Amino acid sequence: MTPRPTRQDYEKHQYWRSCLEQLHNAYGQVCAYSSIWIPTGYSVDHFRPKGRYPNLAYEWSNYRLALDFVNNNKRDSEVVIDPFVVHNGWFILDSASLWVKPEPTLAEVIKTRVQSSIDVLKLNHYRLVNVRFQILRGYMDGMQRLESIEQKYPFIASEIKRQGIKTRAQVLAENTNGPADTSPPPA
Secondary structure, eight states, rough: OOOOOOOHHHHHHGGGGGHHHHHHHTTTTBBBBTBBBBBEEEEEESSOOOOGGGGGTTGGGEEEEHHHHHHHTTTSSSOOOOOOTTTTOOOTEEEETTEEOOOOOSSHHHHHHHHHHHHHHHHTTTHHHHHHHHHHHHTTTTTHHHHHHHHHHHHHHHHHHHHTOOOHHHHHHHHHHHHHHOOOOOO
8 A cells, every 4th residue: 555645546546445335334325425325326435535635545534435426526625514523403404495405594604614515515416306305205105214214314304303294194193183173063
């Protein structure tokens, strides 16, 4: 292994690929950036780009599991927020469009970083919006249990809870067993 590998070294010896399966398992098969389950089509992202930080090219602590699409969008960007420092609630889901957005009350500097991450990673690309739609529709139709969504789509699960999104069965039960009518009978 080369201590300060060059781009030619990367092309010839992509040693990080040998740990891809372990990384996939360590992340529970969930993309660090999109928070979407990826059974296939994943890659090792170097959070700190290997071209600028060659000393981190083979460091486990610099690896993030990423959906290929997301990793290709990130490239060598350094404006993307490290998933390990993201706080709950920084990213929210717009229930009408299913677009990811920054939480409106964030400090401006954080809100800008969140929006930059969304833009660079293309988190609102139709492919990712469609995944969110399918999962939410499955949940609302009663085909997906919240426990399963929490494991495979943790961001969507947190938004279901935060927004109080209900299944159709829950809505129907509330409408059927709603508050008792305490008004007097008609005369």
